[in-house]
Amino acid sequence: MASTTQSAVEYVRRARRHLVNTLKNHSVILENLNQQGVLGDEEVCIIQAEGNDYDKNRKLIDSVTDKGEKASYEFLKIIDMTRKRTHGRTSLLPEKQTVASAESKTFDLHHWISCFPFKEDAQMGNNYLQGPTPCHRYQAKLKSKAQKISKAFWTANKDLFEGNNKPDLSYMPLVLDTQGSVSASKIKKFKSKKSKWGRSKKLGTYIPQDKADISPSVLLKTHKNILLVGKSGIGKTALVHEMLKLWTEKDDKELNYMFYFDMRKISNIKSLEELLFNEFSEPDEGKDEVLQDIKNNSDNVTLIFDGITDLSSPVVQKLVDKDLLKDSKVVLTCRPADEDHLEEDLPSEDFLRVEVKGFSEQTIKTYISAMLREGKERVLSNVELLTLCHVPMYALMVAACFSSETSENFQKPCCITDIYINIFRFCLKRNSNTKYIDLDTFIKSKSEEILSLAEVAFRATEGKTVNLTLRPSGDSCVLSLLKQLAIKVALTKRITTCAFLHYTMQEFFAALWLLKNPDLISNVFQQCLTEEKKHMKHLIPYMCRLLTEESPSLMEYLIPAEELKNTSNWFFKKVISTFLPSLCENDEPDTEDSGRILFLCQCLYESQCPEACIDLLEKLDYRLDLSGESLDPYPCCAVAYVITQSKEKKIWLNLEDVTISQQGMRPLLGCLQKRPMV
Numbered sequence: 001m002a003s004t005t006q007s008a009v010e011y012v013r014r015a016r017r018h019l020v021n022t023l024k025n026h027s028v029i030l031e032n033l034n035q036q037g038v039l040g041d042e043e044v045c046i047i048q049a050e051g052n053d054y055d056k057n058r059k060l061i062d063s064v065t066d067k068g069e070k071a072s073y074e075f076l077k078i079i080d081m082t083r084k085r086t087h088g089r090t091s092l093l094p095e096k097q098t099v100a101s102a103e104s105k106t107f108d109l110h111h112w113i114s115c116f117p118f119k120e121d122a123q124m125g126n127n128y129l130q131g132p133t134p135c136h137r138y139q140a141k142l143k144s145k146a147q148k149i150s151k152a153f154w155t156a157n158k159d160l161f162e163g164n165n166k167p168d169l170s171y172m173p174l175v176l177d178t179q180g181s182v183s184a185s186k187i188k189k190f191k192s193k194k195s196k197w198g199r200s201k202k203l204g205t206y207i208p209q210d211k212a213d214i215s216p217s218v219l220l221k222t223h224k225n226i227l228l229v230g231k232s233g234i235g236k237t238a239l240v241h242e243m244l245k246l247w248t249e250k251d252d253k254e255l256n257y258m259f260y261f262d263m264r265k266i267s268n269i270k271s272l273e274e275l276l277f278n279e280f281s282e283p284d285e286g287k288d289e290v291l292q293d294i295k296n297n298s299d300n301v302t303l304i305f306d307g308i309t310d311l312s313s314p315v316v317q318k319l320v321d322k323d324l325l326k327d328s329k330v331v332l333t334c335r336p337a338d339e340d341h342l343e344e345d346l347p348s349e350d351f352l353r354v355e356v357k358g359f360s361e362q363t364i365k366t367y368i369s370a371m372l373r374e375g376k377e378r379v380l381s382n383v384e385l386l387t388l389c390h391v392p393m394y395a396l397m398v399a400a401c402f403s404s405e406t407s408e409n410f411q412k413p414c415c416i417t418d419i420y421i422n423i424f425r426f427c428l429k430r431n432s433n434t435k436y437i438d439l440d441t442f443i444k445s446k447s448e449e450i451l452s453l454a455e456v457a458f459r460a461t462e463g464k465t466v467n468l469t470l471r472p473s474g475d476s477c478v479l480s481l482l483k484q485l486a487i488k489v490a491l492t493k494r495i496t497t498c499a500f501l502h503y504t505m506q507e508f509f510a511a512l513w514l515l516k517n518p519d520l521i522s523n524v525f526q527q528c529l530t531e532e533k534k535h536m537k538h539l540i541p542y543m544c545r546l547l548t549e550e551s552p553s554l555m556e557y558l559i560p561a562e563e564l565k566n567t568s569n570w571f572f573k574k575v576i577s578t579f580l581p582s583l584c585e586n587d588e589p590d591t592e593d594s595g596r597i598l599f600l601c602q603c604l605y606e607s608q609c610p611e612a613c614i615d616l617l618e619k620l621d622y623r624l625d626l627s628g629e630s631l632d633p634y635p636c637c638a639v640a641y642v643i644t645q646s647k648e649k650k651i652w653l654n655l656e657d658v659t660i661s662q663q664g665m666r667p668l669l670g671c672l673q674k675r676p677m678v
């Protein structure tokens with residue numbers, strides 16, 4: 001028992017006349033007194049049977065003080081530990097509390113209880129119920145539901161990985177930015193610097209810089225409302241699920257509630273009760289009591305609305321406006337284009353705006369290393385793939401594609417283009433809002449939109465820009481590949497600018513458009529040899545793969561097979577004749593020449609076309625001169641693939657002054673051992 005100089009009995013008795021009028025929520029106080037053994041079941045029933053609050057309080061206080069010092073001390077501790085919930089919200093700012101207390105001439109229970117000299121007690125508060133039992137049970141139910149949906153979120157994508165290669169997917173740190181707004185500045189910056197910077201540097205600008213100041217646990221702790229803004233697949237849902245998970249792991253005794261709503265799945269909500277209990281989780285007992293507790297203690301309620309596009313639901317609008325649950329915390333996630341609609345209806349000064357920017361370079365490395373123990377260098381040494389992985393969803397697909405390479409079911413090399421096809425298919429699927437979808441039929445039905453996006457991508461790539469001029473009819477599923485920004489240009493006028501989340505995605509779509517329009521190809525090939533348009537060369541490896549009939553399928557739903565066949569009949573010969581140094585019309589050796597054999601190997605690796613490889617080797621007279629090259633793992637695989645296609649002929653390979661990365665050695669040595677070489 002505590003030894004204080006102040007008698008607890010006296011302290012309670014002196015305040016009796018105030019307490020009988022002020023004490024609220026007897027049920028919680030009684031439950032705690034019962035749980036601590038101060039009052040027996042019968043005594044509790046007798047007090048509860050009293051007619052009104054005044055009588056209940058009177059009976060409660062007298063029963064406790066009659067029991068003496070220990071019981072009264074316990075009573076005071078219970079009031080102290082539960083006062084926030086049972087007696088209204090204390091101000092979060094101490095100075096306000098003092099001012100309020102000083103000004104108040106009436107009895108201030110918070111002030112009164114804080115003046116009692118409690119003994120320092122390590123256990124204090126650990127075993128007290130903060131609210132009625134049904135509420136605690138409901139909180140436990142919400143936590144278990146939150147755990148379940150978080151687990152479902154992370155396991156949903158496990159199927160992308162084959163057999164024994166399934167990794168444990170979980171939250172990795174995201175770059176979160178609380179400064180300013182998403183703006184066109186990013187696009188403009190990219191555009192203005194492009195002429196000066198090389199490809200690697202330009203692609204490097206996609207990776208966000210680490211900012212360690214904000215994290216899911218900080219976002220969980222803050223009392224502010226939060227608006228999480230970010231591109232599709234950048235990690236907004238992952239972030240709110242991490243907040244949910246952290247909440248479920250907190251073992252503090254605070255009675256609080258956290259609700260998660262996937263706004264893509266709910267509509268037509270008529271009441272708060274329907275939203276909380278029907279859409280998320282229903283209490284097993286004391287439904288009214290729980291709802292009352294939620295309403296009375298809304299400062300203990302967090303509501304997450306994930307993937308919100310507008311505030312057309314009156315219930316959600318009222319919650320955001322705090323007409324309902326006035327002290328609750330609201331967390332919204334949206335894409336940048338939807339922020340514009342929301343802004344008009346949001347009390348913006350009340351929201352902490354956080355931009356979700358994706359993975360930093362360090363996180364990409366950690367993520368890819370964890371997912372691909374063996375093939376990680378193939379990704380990390382390739383600037384296109386490394387920077388592509390700043391979008392976590394793309395990182396997931398990159399990892400899944402490379403891991404399938406070693407799975408027993410597939411065992412086929414991972415072409416870079418396959419990653420893009422898979423990303424595209426995956427994006428369509430997750431944005432189609434249908435759980436069971438025949439993706440191939442769906443692609444067929446969207447072919448017009450897809451090809452129109454491809455055309456826009458081609459025009460932009462030709463014009464060396466990342467800003468897309470979209471036709472207004474774009475389908476929202478297809479548009480999820482883009483970041484859209486609505487820019488206010490006049491009082492009532494907004495224009496929407498779009499860009500792919502990564503430039504290589506734009507190149508992939510531009511390649512698709514060229515295959516749809518084979519008449520343009522020869523001209524583009526010639527452009528590739530000029531200084532002004534040499535960047536168009538990056539479309540060719542994608543075209544090589546898109547022309548072949550391998551799965552995952554895409555092209556057959558966009559372009560008739562016959563057309564593709566006609567193109568592929570001449571395409572590979574044309575690629576070789578255009579880019580082979582000795583054959584190309586421009587015989588002057590330029591800096592590009594040295595990389596041409598490698599480039600062709602990469603094209604043929606993407607095509608997985610043995611005949612084209614033999615054609616190339618014949619044209620080269622089976623002499624591959626790679627002297628002076630620097631071979632990262634991907635080019636090594638490409639060279640190894642081409643060499644492997646020559647079954648009988650001896651190959652002369654010049655590797656003088658070649659730098660080969662450690663991971664590149666394996667495929668190259670593997671093929672050198674098997675083939676006749678000079």
Ligand SMILES: Nc1ncnc2c1ncn2[C@@H]1O[C@H](COP(=O)(O)OP(=O)(O)OP(=O)(O)O)[C@@H](O)[C@H]1O
Nearest residue numbers: 170171172231232233234235236237238392393396
């Ligand atoms: N922080 C992260 N750590 C690990 N993986 C992540 C992370 N964030 C996202 N991912 C992966 O990327 C996928 C897509 O992320 P998420 O669903 O969170 O995107 P989003 O921003 O909510 O996109 P949308 O606007 O399209 O709903 C996830 O399923 C997950 O596999």
